[in-house]
Every structure is written in C-alpha cells, then in structure tokens.
Amino acid sequence: MEPLSITTGVVSITAVALQSSRTAYGFVSGLGEAPQSIARSKASLHGTQEALSALLGLLESESHEATNAVLQSIPLKETLEATKGLCDQFTDTIKSYTPHSKEGNFSTRDRFTVAFHESTIVRLSGELARCQRTISIVMNSINLILTTRTANEVGQLTSRFEAQERALLELDSDLHRELSSSASEAHTTSHEDEEVQLTATLRKACQEALSATKAKHEGQTFGNMSIDGESYGMQGIVGKPQNSIDQSFESMTATNKSRAFQGQMDAASFAAMFDR
Numbered sequence: 001m002e003p004l005s006i007t008t009g010v011v012s013i014t015a016v017a018l019q020s021s022r023t024a025y026g027f028v029s030g031l032g033e034a035p036q037s038i039a040r041s042k043a044s045l046h047g048t049q050e051a052l053s054a055l056l057g058l059l060e061s062e063s064h065e066a067t068n069a070v071l072q073s074i075p076l077k078e079t080l081e082a083t084k085g086l087c088d089q090f091t092d093t094i095k096s097y098t099p100h101s102k103e104g105n106f107s108t109r110d111r112f113t114v115a116f117h118e119s120t121i122v123r124l125s126g127e128l129a130r131c132q133r134t135i136s137i138v139m140n141s142i143n144l145i146l147t148t149r150t151a152n153e154v155g156q157l158t159s160r161f162e163a164q165e166r167a168l169l170e171l172d173s174d175l176h177r178e179l180s181s182s183a184s185e186a187h188t189t190s191h192e193d194e195e196v197q198l199t200a201t202l203r204k205a206c207q208e209a210l211s212a213t214k215a216k217h218e219g220q221t222f223g224n225m226s227i228d229g230e231s232y233g234m235q236g237i238v239g240k241p242q243n244s245i246d247q248s249f250e251s252m253t254a255t256n257k258s259r260a261f262q263g264q265m266d267a268a269s270f271a272a273m274f275d276r
Helices: 003-029 036-061 064-073 077-097 108-116 118-147 151-156 158-183 190-218 267-274
Strands: 225-227 235-238 252-254 262-265
Touching: 003 036, 003 064, 003 077, 036 077, 036 108, 036 118, 064 118, 064 190, 077 108, 077 118, 077 190, 108 118, 118 158, 118 190, 151 158, 158 190
Parallel strands: 225 252, 235 262
Antiparallel strands: none
16 A cells, blocks of 8 residues: 555545444344343444544544554554454344344344354454454554654653553553464364454554554664765664654764665665665
8 A cells, every 4th residue: 555545545444444333333232132242242342433433533633644654654454454344243143143133122032042152242242352452552552653743752751652562562462362372272163263363463453553652762863973984884774664763863974985874774775785
C-alpha cells in the first residue's frame, strides 16, 4: 500500500469492522432471555465496538501526513480484518444456533442447541476480548506517538511512555502464553488453528507497537561530526525504516574521499555507498 493511502485504507477497514461489531452486538442484544453464554458475550462485543469506534475517531481527527508515518510502523490491516471476520463469524454462529427464537422470546429448542455449543460461544467471545484488548492498547501507542512531536514533549511524558511499554509487554506475554499453550497440543482442530493464527496476528501488531513506542520514547540525538581524510562516517539507522522515531542532527563535515550519511537508509543502499 502506498504511503499516501495507508491512513485511508486503515480508516476504511476500521469502519467496516466497526459496522460488523455493531451488527453482532445488535443481534445478540435482540435475543431476549438468552442463555448466560450469549448474554456474557455482549461485554466482549461492546468492548470491541468501543475500541474500534475510538480508533476510528483518533485516525479521523489527525492529519493523514502524521498518521501515515505511524501506521507504516504499526500496521493494523491484518488485525482489523481479523476482528471484522471474527465479528461476522460470531453473528453467523449465533444465528445458526437460534433459528427458532424471536425478539423477547428465546425458544426452548434453541436453548438446548446453545447449551450443546457453549464451548464455541465462549471461545469466540474470548477471541473477541483479545482483539478488543490488542486494539485498545495499540491505539494508545498510536495516540501517544501522534501527540508527542518534539523531544521535549517526549521527555515530559516519560512516565506515560514507560507505562505504555509495560502494557504492551504484558499483552505480548499473554499472547505468547496463548500461542505456547496451543502449540503444546498434539492434535488441533481447524478452529484451534484459526485461533492460533489470530493470536499470532495480534501479537505481531503488539510487537510492532512496542517497537514504535520505544523508538519514539528513546529517539536519537547526534552532535557535530567532522570527518577528515578518507573517513566514511555515519549517523542514524540502517535497515528497516523507523518512521516514528525522532532524530536530531547537528553538522557533519566530509572532505576528500569521505562518504557521509545522516538519517535513515536501507541496507542495500548503505552497502552500495560504503562498499560493505
């Protein structure tokens, strides 16, 4: 996806996922006297809906120039698509279990069906809760990065950055534990494989957010650099672009056969420039 279209694309996916969560929540809310497994799922659906709504509001309130840079460092497309798919799956699943129930009247026949499939409902509800938690915590990183534009502002909010990094580390640990638990099972079902894939997607988003948050928090500050003779020199980052990191440079002097570099450069260009 081209940089200029990143925010537009994420906003679009978020809006679609939000609509799916609202549809799921609306359907479940319309089932009067529903069994506890369905009634309890409303909390997960509501939380997911609130998280998506908050993310959409944040992205729409900021300039695309600012959000493009952050969303390059913290890709959300896979997480949002997975959340949307999970909401749709939840709606379809509950509908298939409740064909005889009407608003305000939950049929006895459907009650038996729901009881038989309670483990599936609990599983889907748990997956929704993990999506909601991941989106909420990652959104906090995006908001923190967007609202701290100078090194001085970052310094003033050190405690917030540290708290956010701790929240991301805790989330990553919990998601890793989920993956390890699933991997330890000798045989898995297709649903369990889907759950593993979802958890891996959420963990990837978490780790990207942690990396971007640390980069913004730590930043890079360089002083004057003078290079004489056949010196090479370098100041900055080589490799994967870190779009959310703040870099501050002073002067760099190069003479004769020297090669100077400041900022960020991909590995191939660096190798070509410095014969490495």
